[in-house]
Amino acid sequence: MSKFPAFASLMLGLFMTVHSFALDAPKEFANPEQERLYGQVIRELRCLVCQNQNLADSNADLAQDLRRKSYEMIVSGKGYDEIIHFMVQRYGDFVLYRPRLKPATLILWFAPFAMLVLLVTVVVARTRSQKARHPVPLSHSEKLRVDKLLK
Amino acid sequence: MTRKSIFPFLAFLVVVGFLAVGLQRDPSLVPSPFIGKPAPAFSLPDLLDNSRTVRNGDFRGEVWIFNVWASWCAACRDEHPLFHQLAALNLVPIVGLNYKDKAADARAWLDALGNPYTVVVTDESGDTGVDYGVYGVPETFVVDREGIVRLKHIGPLNAHSMQSEIIPLVKSLLL
Structure with a gap:
């Protein structure tokens, strides 16, 4: 109370x-x-x-x-x-x-969108470059070795 | 430095640049839209002689100083001696705007501290204050011969701003 x-x-x-x-x-x-x-x-x-x-x-x-x-x-x-x-x-x-909205406030209004675009571009570019690095396929002997180790 | 580590560094420099400018600004000082524009019109009673009306047009052809003050404003008391000094120089008329005050309080304040003003007009409603964009009493305007506002000082003047801002500007406008 x-x-x-x-x-x-x-x-x-x-x-x-x-x-x-x-x-x-x-x-x-x-x-x-x-x-x-x-x-x-x-x-x-x-x-x-x-x-x-x-x-x-x-x-x-x-x-x-x-x-x-x-x-x-x-x-x-x-x-x-x-x-x-x-x-x-x-x-x-x-x-x-x-x-x-006028020339002096353009940055204020559009910087957030510009940053978003920049962020998306960077993320897309990085994922692409990672995908671009194709792993070298294993040779036959290597595959056998992997199978053996995993057993 | 490798190529990869240069991007965070550049971003850091950009942030430092913005902060270096931004942190040195005083956010309480709002840029005045009045500089270079005609002083807003007023037609107000004289504090010491209510039957007399004073208009901004009365000072046409003269450089004049417009000081917004009130008896309830502590900082006005601080800057008041500077207006006595300015009045002693006998350069230009000093017009006081007694802002949102009671006439009796204002008169008592002038009796106690002395009256450096050429004339004091009363703005009890605060409407003229609004027309002049007043938001932090005391405020001081310098108006030129054509009735154009040349300077707006927000807050109390100090010896330095009086000597280095107001008086040189007034003198240059008188030339």
Whole structure:
């Protein structure tokens, strides 16, 4: 029984970190589409103060302000691209958790695939070269000797 | 060295190369998208005279410094003496942006530490801060005569950054 409060507070703690944005003033949307967009935007934008959290998870003052900004823009009818543009204009590409595809991010996007291709090539080449080394067949006398030893 | 053992060595060199660059960077410094762009517009009340509105356009034709500060910000206290030194040089207007603060606290802070600012504008909501991409108070901007942002310094200035970054840039923009 004494374990229960500890367990409960642990669960509560986990629950609260995931839902810190629930501490904001309740937000009302004109339609479910806006609400879905709001959820998407605050999950994809990084909080600049606590850099490893997105806006949805962060309790920082700035994250609250940026959630409010996102909300205001959505309610006034702005779309996903406009909100992302607004944030990138002010905080740079760093604010995006999903980096955009452009020359500077080509390595970021394609290095994993390039490495996979490289790995597969190396493995295939090595297995082939091993297969290429055909074992020399045993001569008749050698075969007899093998049979004798195995008996 | 045999041919086979050279590949792990080359891979090692590549990793060393990436780490040598990557580990020397400060991940908390986000590259600013403002350099070379027009300073975002603002129209805000004067902290010391609420009836007066100050706009960024008021400084057109002048080089000016924009310093984001708040009374709740400990590092602002550290860099504050440097702004007194800068003000004493009488080079350019120093505009303060009192960010997400209470006007009474801000005034008390200036009374206690002195006011080096040409003018201080209040941004209680933090909206202007967002427009300027502020995320780590204090922040300092240098804006040129055409209203273009030439420098953004995130975090407190120290004697070295003031002497080697801000003042030389301001002087070169004044020429």
